[in-house]
Amino acid sequence: MHLVDGMPPARGEGVRLRKPSRVAMLSMHTSPLEQPGTGDAGGMNVYIIELARQLAALGTEVEVFTRAVSSRLPPTAEIVPGVTVRHVPAGPYEDIGRAELPAWLCAFTADVLRTEAGYEAGWFDVVHSHYWLSGQVGRSVARRWGVPLVHTSHTLAKVKNASLADGDRPEPELRLRGEQAVIDSASRLIASTQTERRHLTDLYGAAPSRVDVVAPGVDLDVFRPDGPRPPGGDDRGASDRGPDSGARAARVRLGFDPDTQILLFVGRIQPLKAPDVLLAAAADLIHRDPRRRGRLAVVVVGGPSGSGLERPDSLVKLAAELGIADIVHFQPPVPQEQLADWYRAATAVVVPSHSESFGLVAVEAQACGTPVVAAAVGGLCTAVEHGTSGVLVHGWNPADYADALERILTEERWRRHLSAGARARAAGFGWSATARGVLASYQAAATAVPRALAG
Template structure:
C-alpha cells in the first residue's frame, strides 16, 4: 500500500508489560501479545514503519530485533533486567517514558496497548504532541464488575490511569460494540472518540483440519470425547469450571469415563499464579484425576494440532474483551462452548457455531458440553459453521481498520493544533 499523507508513516507502538515476541499462554503473555504482533506485521506490510517498544526483561536475543521489513521490536531498559510482577510495573512507567523521549520525535503517532503503555503514550503526547491511539484490551472497572468470587480486584490506580488515557487519547479502539459502550459508560469516552476494530485470527496457522490424523499424531484414541481448554491458568479464565462440569458428566453417566478426556493447556499467570496448583488436587477430589490432563502452553503450530484433536473447546472466562481462543478453535472447525459475556458474545454465535452459557454453574456447563459431545451430526454442523464464521476475521482486516483509526487520530490532532494555534494568535 502507498501510504498517503492522511496516514502516519512511522508508528511507535508501545507494549510495556509484555513483548509481542513472547509465547502466548506463558506468564502474562496472551491474546494481547498476538494482537500486537499480528497488527504490527500487517501494518508493516502496508508500508508503515512500525517500532514496537517493550520492557527489557532479559529474555530478548538482542536489544533490537528486526522482525520483518519495516518492523522492529526494541527492548527498553526500565527497572531490573528480569521479570517484574505486573502489580509493580506502574513504578517503572516514568523511567520507560524517559527512555523514549530522545527518540519520540522520529514518529508520527503512538499506539499504546494496555493501560501501562497508555500512560507512556500520554507522556509522549504531552512532551512531543504526538497523536495517541490507545487499545485497552481489558478494563479495570469491567473486570472488577465480573470477577470470580475471591478473585483479585484490579487496583484503583489502574482505573485512574485508564481514565486519564481515555481523557487524553485522540482515538480509542475497541474490539466490539459492547466494549465501545463500556468505554463510554465506565470511563466517559466520547462516542466519536471510539473506533471498533475487531481482532483477527491467523488463518494460515488455524484452519479446518483432519481430526483422525491429528489424533494419530498426538496419540489420542479415535473414540475419545475430548474437551479442550486453552489459556492462562488463572481464576478469571476459570478452567476449574470445566473440571467440575466433567465431574458432573461422570456422576450422571459413569460409563463416560472410558471415553471422556479434558485437556487443559496453559501456564500459571499473574498475582494468582499459585492458584494453578489447586487444579490437579481439585480433579482428584472430584474423582476425575484420570480424565483430566494438564499440559504447559505450546507453540501455535502444536496448539493447532490440539484444537484439531478436540471435539469441543470450552472458554469459561468470567471476562473477555474478545476471546482469541474461541476464534482460533472455530477457525479449526471446532464448536465452542463459552460464557455469555463480553466479546465472547461476538466471537461465538450461539446455536450456530457453538453454545453460550449464562454463568458458571457446573451443571449448566455439563448440559452444554453433552449437547455437543453426544450429537455427532450437530457437532459437524456447528464446526462447519464455526470455520465459515472465523474465516471472516483476518488480521489484514484488523490492520486496515487500525489504519483508519490512525487517520482519524491525525485529523483530530491537526484540528487541536489549529484551534490551539488560533487561540494563541488571538491572545497576542
C-alpha cells in the same frame, strides 16, 4: 509521512495523514515475543505481533517498545522487514508483577524518548499504546512528539471488577485512575467489539465519536480444520477428506486414540479464565454416564498467571478432588502451529471466562472447525454465534456447561452443524482486515490536533 498537500507540517501541528509511515507501538508489561498462555502473555501478545506484521505488509513500519526482562535480550530484534521490537531497560531484568510496574513508568518513558531523539524530527507519525500502563507512557511521548495517541485497552478495570471470580482480587484504584486518564486524553480509542465500545462510553465517559470498533483477527492460514495451508495455497482435495479427518489425525499426532472425545481449555490459569468450571463440568458428565470415562479427555493448555500464581497447583488438586485426575492432561503453552493441532483434536473448546474483551481463543478454535462453549460475557458474545458456531452459557454453573457439552458429545448432527458454523464464523475475522481498520483509526486520529496537545 504521507501528506494531503505534500508539504511537511511544523512539528506538533495536527495534520491529515493518508497513511502513517511509522508507528511507535507501546507494550510495556509484556513482550509480543513471549509465548502466550503463561505469565502476562496472552491474546494481547498475539494481537500486537500480528497487527504489526500486517501494518508492515501495508507499508507502515512499526517499532514495538517493551520492557526488557533479561540482560541477554538484544536491544532490538527485527521480526519481519518493517517490524522491530525494542527491549527497553526499565526496572530489574526479570519478570515483575503488574502492581510493581508503575514505579518504572518514568524510566520506560525516558528510554522511549531517547530512542526517538536519535531520529530526525517527526520520525513517528502515531503512538499506539496497549493496556493502561503503556497508555500512561503514550500520553507523555505523544504530547512531546506532537503526534496522535491511539489506545487499545484490551481489558478494562471497571469491567473486571464488576465480574470478579472467587479468589480473584479487584483491580486497584491506581489502575482505575490511570486508565481513566488515558481514555480521556487519547486521540482515538480502539475497541474490539460494540460491547467494549459501550463500556468505554458508559463506564468511562468516552465520546462515541472517538471510539472505533476494530475486531482482532485470526491467522486463517495456520488455524484451519485440515492443517496449515499447503505451499502455494493449493487447497484441492481438502474438502474431500471428511469433516472429522483433521480431528482424528490431530489426536493421533498428540498421542490420543482417534476416537477420544477431547474437551479443551486454552489460556492462562487464573480465576478470571475459570478453567475450574470445565473440570467440574467434566466430572458432572462422568457422573451422568460413568462409561464416558474411558473415552473422554480434558486438556488444559496454558500456565499459571495473575492471582493463579499464588496457587499454581490448584487445578491439579481440583482434578483429584473431583475424581477425574486420570482423564485431565496439563500441557504447557505451545507455539501457534502446535496450538492449532490441539484445537483440531478437540471435540469442543470451553471458554468460561468471567470477562473477555474479545476472546481470541474462541475464534482460533472456530477457525479449526471446533465448536466453542463459552460464557455469555463481553466479546465472547461477538466471537461466538450462539446456536450456529457454538453455545453461549449464562453464568458459571458447571451443570449448565455439562448440558451444552453433553449435546455436542452425543449428537453428531448437532456437532457437525456447529463445526460448519464455526468455520464460517471465523472466516469473517482476518488480520489484514484488522490492520486496515486500525490504519483508518490512525487516519482519523491525525485529522485534528491531538487531544494530548490540547490538554
